[in-house]
Amino acid sequence: MDKNDHDDPRVVLVSGGSRGIGAAITTALTQRGCRVACTYRAGRDKAEKLAVDAPEQVFPIHFDLHDDATAPVAVQRVISHWGRLDSLILNAGQWSGGRLAETDPTIWWRVIETNLRGTVALARAALPHLQHGKSPSIVLVSSVVGVIGHAGDTAYASAKSAMIGFGRSLAKEVARDGIRVNVLAPGFVTTDMTDAVSESARRRIERETVLGRFGTAGEIAKAAVFLSEDATFCTGSVLTVDGGWAL
Numbered sequence: 318m319d320k321n322d323h324d325d326p327r328v329v330l331v332s333g334g335s336r337g338i339g340a341a342i343t344t345a346l347t348q349r350g351c352r353v354a355c356t357y358r359a360g361r362d363k364a365e366k367l368a369v370d371a372p373e374q375v376f377p378i379h380f381d382l383h384d385d386a387t388a389p390v391a392v393q394r395v396i397s398h399w400g401r402l403d404s405l406i407l408n409a410g411q412w413s414g415g416r417l418a419e420t421d422p423t424i425w426w427r428v429i430e431t432n433l434r435g436t437v438a439l440a441r442a443a444l445p446h447l448q449h450g451k452s453p454s455i456v457l458v459s460s461v462v463g464v465i466g467h468a469g470d471t472a473y474a475s476a477k478s479a480m481i482g483f484g485r486s487l488a489k490e491v492a493r494d495g496i497r498v499n500v501l502a503p504g505f506v507t508t509d510m511t512d513a514v515s516e517s518a519r520r521r522i523e524r525e526t527v528l529g530r531f532g533t534a535g536e537i538a539k540a541a542v543f544l545s546e547d548a549t550f551c552t553g554s555v556l557t558v559d560g561g562w563a564l
């Protein structure tokens with residue numbers, strides 16, 4: 318079944334769609350014929366560049382994980398623009414590392430807050446619209462460190478683990494509405510986020526990764542599109558895409 322026939326393309330909201338993994342997801346979805354509302358916080362120019370490349374299909378919207386109030390506004394803008402919402406990909410996030418003993422508690426909790434609050438707010442705002450969507454789904458972009466843990470990442474890994482618990486519980490809550498909820502757990506991927514990884518840490522991670530390298534944003538995007546569009550018998554799943562780092 319082609320869910321993206323020209324008369325009735327699916328409408329997907331991708332948070333953090335302005336660059337990195339989110340931009341790759343936006344591009345992959347447009348290549349599938351979807352309409353994509355891609356959110357930016359600081360990177361308006363990058364989101365608008367994606368819209369220049371596919372003006373009928375990409376709609377840039379402002380959204381800030383630090384400001385709950387931007388979530389319902391973003392969802393409402395999608396509804397006003399395209400009349401409906403079929404799928405949500407909760408990808409926006411920020412990494413911040415540091416060992417527990419060396420991290421100020423205020424900063425530690427800020428990492429949790431940044432990665433969770435806006436994500437939950439966006440899911441909450443989207444649910445009433447997804448109920449009326451075509452083959453509706455939510456994908457949460459967590460991380461493999463939220464599955465197996467990682468020294469120096471207690472705050473970030475806690476937030477990403479919470480996304481897994483949130484997603485699996487929400488999957489049970491909304492199955493009756495026909496909405497699938499799945500979690501994607503990428504390993505180490507070359508984006509701006511991993512620019513901060515030191516050369517020695519990069520070499521260690523590459524040695525630990527069975528496939529011997531970092532992944533690309535495009536490789537993660539393929540898995541996100543699978544969960545969002547094709548995985549019609551998956552809900553509450555956690556899909557690890559990490560080149561075997563967690564093995």
Ligand SMILES: NC(=O)c1ccc[n+]([C@@H]2O[C@H](COP(=O)([O-])OP(=O)(O)OC[C@H]3O[C@@H](n4cnc5c(N)ncnc54)[C@H](OP(=O)(O)O)[C@@H]3O)[C@@H](O)[C@H]2O)c1
Pocket residue numbers: 332333334335336337338339356357358359360361380381382383408409410411412431435458459460461502503504505506507508509510511
């Ligand atoms: N890269 C990795 O190795 C890796 C591994 C596992 C999981 N992940 C997860 O994958 C997701 C995407 O990561 P990435 O590597 O593509 O990161 P990235 O290159 O740093 O891009 C982050 C995206 O999130 C948006 N964003 C950041 N802070 C935001 C905020 N406060 N409010 C709203 N949007 C915000 C950015 O928007 P603006 O630029 O417009 O501000 C950007 O579009 C994240 O959830 C990350 O935790 C990444």
